Structures are given as structure tokens and as C-alpha cells.
Amino acid sequence: MQFHLNGFRAGDPAVHEPAGAPARSESLPEEVDVLIVGCGPAGLTLAAQLAHFPEITTRIVERKDGPLRLGQADGIACRTMEMFEAFGFSERVLKEAYWVNETVFWKPDETDRRTIARSGRVQDTEDGLSEFPHVILNQARVHDFYLDVMRNSPTRLEPNYSRRLVDLKIDAEELEESEARSGDYPVTVKLERTDGDHEGETETVRARYVIGCDGARSAVRKFLGRSMRGDSANQAWGVMDVLAVTDFPDIRLKAVVHSANEGNLLVIPREGGYLVRLYIELDKLKEGERLARESVTSEQLVAAAQRILHPYTLDVKEIAWWSVYEIGQRLCSRFDDVPEEEAGERPPRVFIAGDACHTHSPKAGQGMNVSMGDAFNLGWKLASVIRGRCKPEILSTYTAERQTVAQELIDFDREFARMFSAPPRAEGDSTEDSVDPKEFQAYFVKQGRFTAGTAVQYYPSPISAEPTHQALAGGLTVGKRFHSAPVIRLADAKPVHLGHTVKADGRWRVFAFSGRENPADPSSSIQRLCRFLEESPESPVRRYTPEGADVDSVIDVRAVFQQGHRELALREMPAFLLPRKGRYGLTDYEKMFCPDLKGGDDVFEMRGIDRERGCLVVVRPDGYVAHVLPLDAHEELAAFFAGFMLEADRQSAGLAAKGPSWPASS
Numbered sequence: 001m002q003f004h005l006n007g008f009r010a011g012d013p014a015v016h017e018p019a020g021a022p023a024r025s026e027s028l029p030e031e032v033d034v035l036i037v038g039c040g041p042a043g044l045t046l047a048a049q050l051a052h053f054p055e056i057t058t059r060i061v062e063r064k065d066g067p068l069r070l071g072q073a074d075g076i077a078c079r080t081m082e083m084f085e086a087f088g089f090s091e092r093v094l095k096e097a098y099w100v101n102e103t104v105f106w107k108p109d110e111t112d113r114r115t116i117a118r119s120g121r122v123q124d125t126e127d128g129l130s131e132f133p134h135v136i137l138n139q140a141r142v143h144d145f146y147l148d149v150m151r152n153s154p155t156r157l158e159p160n161y162s163r164r165l166v167d168l169k170i171d172a173e174e175l176e177e178s179e180a181r182s183g184d185y186p187v188t189v190k191l192e193r194t195d196g197d198h199e200g201e202t203e204t205v206r207a208r209y210v211i212g213c214d215g216a217r218s219a220v221r222k223f224l225g226r227s228m229r230g231d232s233a234n235q236a237w238g239v240m241d242v243l244a245v246t247d248f249p250d251i252r253l254k255a256v257v258h259s260a261n262e263g264n265l266l267v268i269p270r271e272g273g274y275l276v277r278l279y280i281e282l283d284k285l286k287e288g289e290r291l292a293r294e295s296v297t298s299e300q301l302v303a304a305a306q307r308i309l310h311p312y313t314l315d316v317k318e319i320a321w322w323s324v325y326e327i328g329q330r331l332c333s334r335f336d337d338v339p340e341e342e343a344g345e346r347p348p349r350v351f352i353a354g355d356a357c358h359t360h361s362p363k364a365g366q367g368m369n370v371s372m373g374d375a376f377n378l379g380w381k382l383a384s385v386i387r388g389r390c391k392p393e394i395l396s397t398y399t400a401e402r403q404t405v406a407q408e409l410i411d412f413d414r415e416f417a418r419m420f421s422a423p424p425r426a427e428g429d430s431t432e433d434s435v436d437p438k439e440f441q442a443y444f445v446k447q448g449r450f451t452a453g454t455a456v457q458y459y460p461s462p463i464s465a466e467p468t469h470q471a472l473a474g475g476l477t478v479g480k481r482f483h484s485a486p487v488i489r490l491a492d493a494k495p496v497h498l499g500h501t502v503k504a505d506g507r508w509r510v511f512a513f514s515g516r517e518n519p520a521d522p523s524s525s526i527q528r529l530c531r532f533l534e535e536s537p538e539s540p541v542r543r544y545t546p547e548g549a550d551v552d553s554v555i556d557v558r559a560v561f562q563q564g565h566r567e568l569a570l571r572e573m574p575a576f577l578l579p580r581k582g583r584y585g586l587t588d589y590e591k592m593f594c595p596d597l598k599g600g601d602d603v604f605e606m607r608g609i610d611r612e613r614g615c616l617v618v619v620r621p622d623g624y625v626a627h628v629l630p631l632d633a634h635e636e637l638a639a640f641f642a643g644f645m646l647e648a649d650r651q652s653a654g655l656a657a658k659g660p661s662w663p664a665s666s
Helices: 041-050 078-087 090-096 139-151 172-178 219-224 298-308 367-386 392-421 437-446 525-535 540-544 634-642
Strands: 031-037 058-061 098-100 102-109 112-123 134-136 163-170 187-193 202-212 228-246 254-258 264-269 276-284 314-332 350-352 486-489 495-497 508-513 555-560 592-595 615-619 625-629
Touching: 031 041, 031 187, 031 367, 041 058, 041 078, 041 139, 041 367, 078 090, 078 139, 078 367, 090 139, 102 437, 112 437, 163 202, 163 219, 202 219, 202 367, 219 350, 228 298, 254 437, 264 298, 264 392, 276 298, 298 314, 314 392, 367 392, 392 437, 525 540, 525 555, 540 555, 540 634, 615 634, 625 634
Parallel strands: 031 058, 031 202, 102 254, 202 350, 508 555, 555 592
Antiparallel strands: 098 134, 102 112, 163 187, 187 202, 228 276, 228 314, 254 264, 264 276, 486 495, 486 592, 508 615, 615 625
16 A cells, blocks of 8 residues: 655555545435445445545435344455455455365265265365455455445545435436536435434435445335346255354364255354354245245254254354345346347446345355445446546446346356255265265366356456457456466565555556566567657557546556566666656656566466567456557557547546545555
């Protein structure tokens, strides 16, 4: 984290200088740029990102009367941990969470099928998949971390609780007129207060954009006339967090347990060393039958778990939380307000995210992760459009990108849930609905990248190019997340992770991986690239950076050289990579990196970078690779950004002129 750019300031550098009036008043303003409905994982991810842009008026409302205290979701995938690093609180999660290092599998003992025996043990995620582990942490703590980011942001954003959405309307006439100019508020939302002295009072808010992050029973989705489509697996499960005494040997490992006749169980150890979550299979439901939750008791769940774990004992001392649910996979036809027949003709104004547009079983641990991924995908796009940096058309990519991800999740979850719920197949058994435990374990390993969140891939669009030059960086796939790697910072020899330079600040990144040539040579590709970016009228850095803003405020360019950090002289590198910034014109020394040759982690080898030619890797603000280009493809680089960005002189007429996008002290 860099700070002190605009002057020395004592205190916690994570607490940004306030900008304007804090966004924490008891009443809501009459007009906002963005209104977020729902303080779940998706809503808070979106709010935390937008909170850092003081020129955007953002509010988030929630029908509950305060922050979540005990959450239902707990699994945090590797890719989500990478996202938390972009928001600045990955270390807090790592410190508190349970780390899922291995998964064990149990099946009926072949010598006595009334009991269970361990049948397999695997590494939870493959080596090198991410610098972060798969972890388990109470959802409420994730909410707390996001709330801290919001309240420490320049806007000091806080949720407005005890608000129930009662109406949402999109003014068609104003919507049509607003497409020709900025600053209009075509969406009108009516909210009813449910708190104490204000109960029954209503508030009307006009918004430029509204995002429904209000769960599976989304009111925003209802007002859009959207419906969830899908099916149910007719299978009921119970879930409970317990403090228990047991002789089951794998109680502190993630464990998949299949019994012969008593059902199946998933053991998820929780943070703190003692708590454990149990997913417990209940009776199969008949076709069309709905689960009668009131007929299930916590005592029944405990008894079922005890039967499945036989011959091991389970003495439950305390139940922290429990629930029952049906397995179902459902998906919304679109994630925004644009009718199918008008898709691509106008940008959306109302969106839905998370459980509001897709639901599935919780055992694969994807619900919270995919929901936050939805919001991270949408947040930077909204900020870019509202601040006048990108064309509104990029907002249409949200549904296109995230609906594909949700469909892939549902397809995976349907097969995963089927195999998990199927009875274990014994030797010589040919029962059609049974599953060989070895087959289930193989499927678990095969789908490891998907459950880790690293398999997500966005397909070609204005913000995700065709992979024409993919061979230049075989390990950094266009459309997939920018896979970080260890490097050494040239200026101070500090070992860092390259991907950790990508923060949730709305900026694009361009990583220039140098070829074998000496980067100090004026004729080298890296020197010619820097001269183009600094001097050419076609340079995307020059075209899209507002006058008076820091040179990296829109597009942050960084270089990675092949030489060891002791072989290069800092002052012989391109001046463009030592930019002068802030009110004092201080030098930013953190734009250049070298391979970690001492540690044996050569980023060029790890990510398949062409050593002779090098390459450019363009990374979106949400950390996904948007383009791979040759180092000398200056015109292609300019053309890519020209496809969706607005020139700086046009930005000056919009919200971008109100202030910096990210506090210089960050």
C-alpha cells in the first residue's frame, strides 16, 4: 500500500481522508447515482467498490434492522480470496479462517457395511492454482470486513437499515431521453421504513441505476417481471453448526461421508478450532412434494448424523445454528431490465445479482463466492460509466458474462448434488441411481478449478478481446483471471505478488513483459512502448487520462523484466515507468519488477511468457485478462481501448471532473 503521496499523515493508512459529506445520514437523499438493495455478500461487495468514488452518490439499503450476526454461507474460494486482496482485507480473513488443506472420503466398510471406513484422501486444491488457500469463515465476518472498507472509504458509506422496497418504476420517456445525456434519474424507488419511531414512513428515491442484491425472494426481480426457472432435486438436507465431542478421526478435515443405508454427510470444520458444520441428508421428497420445515427438529438432525457416522460417536454439546433446505437449481433469464427483444439496443438501468438471479445447493460452497463475483464484475463497469470514462454499452456485458458463469455453476451443482446424494455402490451392485465412491472422488478432483473459482472465463466482447496472440502468454488466458506470481520489485528488492498490484479501484492495468533484450537500450521494445504511451496522440494513457490527474489514474502501466533485479540500474529504465505524481510531483518507484530468481519462481516460466518477444497483458479492473498483445502492437493496444473508452475531454463534462477516483494516500 502506497501512502503519503500528497503529504505526511499519521494514523491508519487504510482509513482514507473523507471527501465531502459522509454517506451515513439517517434519511436517504432524493436522488442518487446508484441505489443498492440488499446488504448480502453481493450488495456489500458492490457498495465497498463504489464507496471509494466520492464523485458517485451511492446508497445501500437493507430490510433487516442491522448487520448480519450469524451467516449461513461459509466457504471462501481461492479466487474470492484473490478478490479480497484487491479490497485490502485478505490477511484478516486468512488469520481468522479455517484453511481447507485436504478432503477425505468415507464409504461403507466392505467388511461390515453398517459401519464406515475412510476410502480416500486428496489435496483440496492443486499446487500452484492460487497463492491463496480455500478457507472457511462465517459469512457475518466477511460482511464486517466489507463494512470496514466502506466506513473507511472517502465517502464513509454506511447502510441504511430497516428499509423495505415497496415499489420500483422505470420512466420509459425519461429513459429514452437520458440515453442522450448524463445526469438523469429514470428509476424511481419507494421504500417503507420499519424501524421504531419511523415505522410506516415512506421514502422516494430517484436513481440513475438500481441493483437488486436482495436474495432469492428478490423484490427488485419481482418488479422487473423476471422469474427464476429451474428444477428441484426432490432432496431435503439439514445443516447445523455444532460444538461436539466425537471420536470420528477426521472431524477437523473436510470430510464426505457416504453410509450404506443411513444417508450421507458433509463435515466442514469451522474457524476457531472447535466448531464444525454438518450437512446431513434427510429423506427423499416425492415428486412435487415440498419440504415441511416445521416437521424437522434439531434433535432429528443430530440423530441422523449419529447414525451416518456409526460406529463413531457424536455427542453434541451446543447447536449454534441449524436449518433445513431443499436442493434446487434455478436461473433468471436476464440479469437486468432490458427486454430480450431490446438486448443490445440500450444499456440497462436496473440489475440483479447473487441469489436474486441464480440459486443452487450450498454443499459446493459456491453461492456466496459467485454472488460476490457478480458484484465485482458489475461495480467497476458502473463506476466507469457514471464517471464518464467508458461507454454505457459496457453495462450490457454484465448479463452476458455473469449469466454464463451462473449456468455453468448450475450445471456443475446439479451433477455434484446428484452424486453426493446418491447411495454408495457396493461391489457387484448395478443399481442405476447409485454412485461408486471412487467415481465421486474423481469428479471432486476433476472439478477442483471450478470450485476454486479459477475456471471462470469471459468470452470475446468489447472488453475481452479475441485471443489472437495467446501464445505469447500461455499461462495468462484471455478471459480468465490474471494469475498472480511472485516477483521482486526493482527499486527496493521487495518480494511481492504481481497480481496484488490489481486493486479494486476501477483502474485498468497493462503489464509489459520485456523480451530478452536489455531494457536500458533506447531501441528496445520496452523503451519504444513507453515512448508511445508517453508521447503519441494515440496513446490510450494520454487519450483517457483527465487533465491534471496522475498519469496512472485510468490505466496503470507496469513492467516486468527478465534480468535479475541487481543487474538493472533503476535510472536507466524508461522515465515513463518512474512517473511523477501528486501535488509534490513525487516519484512512484513501484512500477517495475524482476523475476524472483533466488526463490526459483521465474514469472516468465510460470506464466508461459515468450522470452524472445515478451508481450503486453491488459487486465480489467476486476482482475481478468482482457487482451494479450506483442510489445510493439501499439496500434492494436490503442484500438482495443478505443472500442469502449471515452476520451478525456469528454470525461471532463461528466462526473469525472468532480474529483480523483482513488485517494492519493492509498
